[in-house]
Amino acid sequence: MIRINEHYRKLKASYLFVEIARRVAAHAAAQPERPVIKLGIGDVTHALPSVAVEGFRKGIAEQAGDETFHGYGPEQGYEFLRELIATADFGERGCDVSADEIFVSDGAKCDTGNFQELFAADITVAVPDPVYPVYVDTNVMAGRxxxxxxxxxxxxxxxxGTSENGFVPPPPSQPVDxxxxxxxxxxxxSTATKAELAEWVSYARKTGAIILFDAAYEEFIRDDSLPHSIYEIDGAREVAVEFRSLSKTAGFTGTRCAYTVVPRELKAFDSQGSPHSVRDLWNRRQSTKFNGVSYPVQTAAAAVFTPEGRKEIRARSDYYLENAALIRTTMEELGYECSGGFNSPYVWIRTGTDSWAFFDDVxxxxxxVITPGAGFGLHGEGYVRISAFNHREKVIEALSRIQAALR
Amino acid sequence: MIRINEHYRKLKASYLFVEIARRVAAHAAAQPERPVIKLGIGDVTHALPSVAVEGFRKGIAEQAGDETFHGYGPEQGYEFLRELIATADFGERGCDVSADEIFVSDGAKCDTGNFQELFAADITVAVPDPVYPVYVDTNVMAGRxxxxxxxxxxxxxxxxGTSENGFVPPPPSQPVDxxxxxxxxxxxxSTATKAELAEWVSYARKTGAIILFDAAYEEFIRDDSLPHSIYEIDGAREVAVEFRSLSKTAGFTGTRCAYTVVPRELKAFDSQGSPHSVRDLWNRRQSTKFNGVSYPVQTAAAAVFTPEGRKEIRARSDYYLENAALIRTTMEELGYECSGGFNSPYVWIRTGTDSWAFFDDVxxxxxxVITPGAGFGLHGEGYVRISAFNHREKVIEALSRIQAALR
Incomplete structure (x- = not known):
């Protein structure tokens, strides 16, 4: 008789954003006259950048002709895209990342969720608190x-991650894997300085840990002293994987394209202590369980890395950052202590109260719609997150409603 | 110190089609004057159907405007697509499958590879031999x-699967999960009759097993007596999951869209013997590790299920089936015993010899390029697979070259 993976039973009832969606639907049904404004889930609201639309159309035009048709593509992504990424995202920032270390996928959620499969079931895992729930839930499912x-x-x-450490947790005192x-x-x-990331790289090198570095929001960094990539830190290639995404940076939440960097130097060890290439393990995993990203999506993604595309997405992230500054200013005026909103599309607000109650109240x-901090972990209690992804007039309207309600 | 998932070490050196690609590249480098013709991997060669191209363009036009833009979509796929699938693929054949039992994904390779995650690590797994390698390798990685x-x-x-049982293995004598x-x-x-599938459904109901039924090639069935779906068999909803794909049927190998049916009645059990909904487990898995299929890909897919789209893909599969018949006839004329080629785009040819040697020879x-049977398992030895996915003139040229070489 078939038995389930019992680890699924440990999972809490529902994924955070599913629970939010449930409450929002109930509210909308009860109060249909006033449409809700969503500053909750970090979903972009603006059209796909015009260069990406053109790139998309080009890909489809090729799929429409027998001579130019693309069937199964490389599981790792097309080289034309990986080469562009290597140069634009890494080479130009002085990071040594080559195209064959880049794996294109349909989402950083998938990649950050799947990467743990490469490692033993009994390794020790460290996660931030508050945390993006996918890091935790996928390790629960795997029995760790x-x-x-x-x-x-x-x-x-x-x-x-607390106000005391500026929401940048230092390495723990014990070794983790x-x-x-x-x-x-x-x-x-929050953002991490080079010195703070260097401390993590040093910890990982000393303890033999691997860092899974999620840089999905690096496009929002404006402070030139802050690192965009962990590979800006010396020695990181031996200890870190980096996840990137076009979701927030280029409006790809509904189009789906992300990429993961696994340097050739990165090793993990078998029970005899022999090293194995993590890049090769990930390549094997992706070749076996994944069939590559839709070809027209890859041509759309490639367009984002042209000079014209980069200008367009810069303007887009500028816009969202202006929203973020408005949110932060307003909430500070209302007397709340805030983190983020600069170099980030999220504002993290200390309410001091039960965060689901604050969510319901707002x-x-x-x-x-905002996001209750408790959904991100114990240290999220007493906080809420407000997202800057919306149209300016919606953000202004939402802030004015919040001011009226909370003042 | 971080340790690997040791089960990866059990995997054979390379995924079958990676090894084939390696040999083909070496051959092409050595003999550049005569371009190889590929009848190996089951990859379609014709442009995306025109209705799908139009559907794709419609989706992109929506992504190009703020008012019509789609961000994160449902992890399960959009209801407009799931409703069309429920009616066209199941309702019209008398199968009771509803839209909320359908999960849209980016590939049947992913879904057939990931589904095993829902079950305990120590269940007993049965696979056909010869077999699509993904079923095996993903269970090796999971430690089963x-x-x-x-x-x-x-x-x-x-x-x-042998010539004696018509390549339709009967249920084993022992229980499996x-x-x-x-x-x-x-x-x-090979194709299975209703009576043969009914025997499997009856076995699963008796032993408490779950059947993962891969129907990626059902579009090629022309014999009206053959079932397209396992849900045409009474009682299958309690014991079977079904995988479908647009890859071969609608030329989506490079566009990426598939779907999986998990009926509400399907249960698996915890160690106390309590039943759990497999649909709910899969929903949790997909919500946690997947972020839905690209919106324009879903509008392209939806177009395939319109009356016009279905006519177009029928004409496409007719064409590939005519190729398959040519391949089978030619190989039979050369004295080889064949299976498939009717109701299927694959011809399975008994060579009696070492199949990699036969592959190298051809x-x-x-x-x-063909596919050596040994790559699919022990019972594939002595066979090769020839795929009908190519242009007619290429197939004719390939067959004439094979005739000249083997006669």
């Missing part, structure tokens, strides 16, 4: 945790 | 097998 108890899973090492980091951070909007009184 | 020995993995139950079946079959081209003497 105990049960859920008092707001945490047994067996995981939590790295508290796998560490998830995300900067600019989701949900706190939803019911202002008709605005 | 022992080592590779004498052409097989310890711990897997192999179901031999999870069974992979594929009809029309890849690689043998590649070197005829410049034609």
């Amino acid at each position: 945790t105990g049960i859920w108890r008092d707001g945490r899973y047994d067996g995981l090492v939590y790295l508290p 796998l560490v998830y980091l995300c900067f600019p951070n989701n949900p706190t909007g 939803l019911n009184r202002a008709g605005v | 097998t022992g080592i590779w020995r004498d052409g097989r993995y310890d711990g897997l139950v192999y179901l031999p 999870l069974v992979y079946l594929c009809f029309p079959n890849n690689p043998t081209g 590649l070197n003497r005829a410049g034609v």
Whole structure:
């Protein structure tokens, strides 16, 4: 008789954004006269950049003719795209990343979720708290945790991000094997300096850990002193994987394209202590369980890395950053302590109260959807996240409703 | 110190089609004057159907405007597409499948590869032999097998498909927990009758097994007595998952869209014997590790299910089936016993010889790429697979080269 993967039973009832969607639907049904404004989930609201639309159309025109048709593509992504990424995202910032270390995929959610498959079931995993839930839930499913108890899973090492450490947790005192980091951070909007990342790289080199570095929001960095990539830190190629995404930077949330960098020097070890190339393991995983990204999506993505495309997405992220500054200013005027909103599309707001109650309050009184910090972990309690992804007039309207409701 | 998933070490050196690509590249470098003709990997060669191109363009036009833009979509796929699938693929054949039991994805390779995650690590798995390698390799990675020995993995139950059973293996004498079946079959081209599938459904109901039914080639069935879906068999909803794909049927190999049906009645059990909905487990898995299919790909897919689209893909599969008949006739004339080629785009040819040697011989003497049966398992030895996916003139040229080389 077939038995389930019992680890699924440890999962909390519902993925955070599914629960939010449920509450929003209930509210909308109860108060249909005032449309809700969504500053919750980090989903972009503006049309796909025009260069990407053109790139998309070009790809489809090729698919429409027998002579130019593309069937199965490389599981790793087309070289034309990987070469562009290597140059634009890494080479130009002085990072040594080559095209054959880049794996194109349909989403950073998939990649950050799947990468743990390469490692042993009994390794020790460290995650930030607050945390993007995918890092945690995928390790729960893989059996690397105990049960859920008092707001945490047994067996995981939590790295508290607090106002005291500027929401940049330092390395823990004990050794761990796998560490998830995300900067600019989701949900706190915090950024890590080169010195802070160097401390993590040094920790990983010393303890033999691997860092899974989620850089999905690097496009929003404006402070030139801040690193965009972990490979700006010496020695990172031996200890870090980096995840990137076009979702927020180029409006690809509905179009789906991301990429992951796995340097050739990165090794993990078998039980005899022999090293294995993590790049080769990921390549094997992707070749076996994935069939590459839609060809026209890859031509759309390639267009983003042209000089024209980069100018267009810069203007786009400028716009969202202006929204973020408005949100932060307004919430500070209302007396709340804030993090993020600069170099990040998220503002992390200390409410001091039960964050689901604050979420419900803002939803019911202002008709605005935000995200309760408690959904991101124990250290998210007492905070909420407001996302800058919306049209300016919607953001202004939402802030004015929030001001009226909370003042 | 980080340790690898040791199960990856059990995997054979390389995925079948990677090895073929390697040999073809070496051959092309050595004999550049005669371009090789590919009848190996089952990749379509004709342009995307015009209705799908139009659907694709419509989706992109929507992505190009703020008012019509789609960001993150449902992880399960858009309802407009799932409703069309439920009616066209199932309702019209008398199968009771509803839209909320359909999960749209970027490939049947991903879904057939990922589905095993829902089950315990120590269940017993049965696979056909010959077999689509993804069913096997993903279970090796998950630790459900022992080592590779004498052409097989310890711990897997192999179901031999032989000329004696018409390449339709009957249920085994022992109980197993999870069974992979594929009809029309890849690689043998065999089809299962309703009576044969009913025997499997009855076995699964009796033993508490779940059948993962891969119907990626159902579009090629022309014999009206043959089932297209396992849900044409009474009682299948309690024991079977079905995988479908637009890759071969609608030329989506480079565009990427597939779907999986998980009926509400399907249950698996925890260690206390309590039932759990497999649909809900899959929904949780997809919500956590997947972010939905590209919106324009879904509008392209939806166009395939219109009356016009279905007419176009029928004409396309007719064309490939005519190729298949030519291949089968020619190989039979050359004295080879064949299976498939009717109701299937694959012809499975008994050579009686070492199949990699036969592959090399056809590649070197005829410049034609086929697939060695041994790559699909022990019972593939002595066979090769020829795929009908190519242009008619290429197929005719390939067959004439093969005739000259082998006669």
